[in-house]
Amino acid sequence: MTPQDLVEIHHIEQLKFRYLRHLDCKEWDDLTTCFVPDATATYGSVPALDGRATGVWALEDRVIAVDAGTPRRH
Numbered sequence: 665m666t667p668q669d670l671v672e673i674h675h676i677e678q679l680k681f682r683y684l685r686h687l688d689c690k691e692w693d694d695l696t697t698c699f700v701p702d703a704t705a706t707y708g709s710v711p712a713l714d715g716r717a718t719g720v721w722a723l724e725d726r727v728i729a730v731d732a733g734t735p736r737r738h
Contacts, residue, residue: 680721 679698686695 684723 683698
C-alpha cells in the first residue's frame, strides 16, 4: 500500500460519512453532491458494469418512534 492509496482511502471514508450524514438528516439536495451528475444507483442485485467501480456499503438504520410516551423500534 502506498501513501497515495491511504489518501484515496481517506477520501472514500469522508465521502461515505457525508453520504450517510445527508441521508440521516434527510438533506436530499446536499445528498446529490456526493455523486457525479450521471450517477445511478440500484438497491438489491448489483449489475455488472464494465470499466466502472462498484461498491457495497453496509447500513443499519434504527428508528425509535415515541407514541404516547412508549418507545418503539422500527
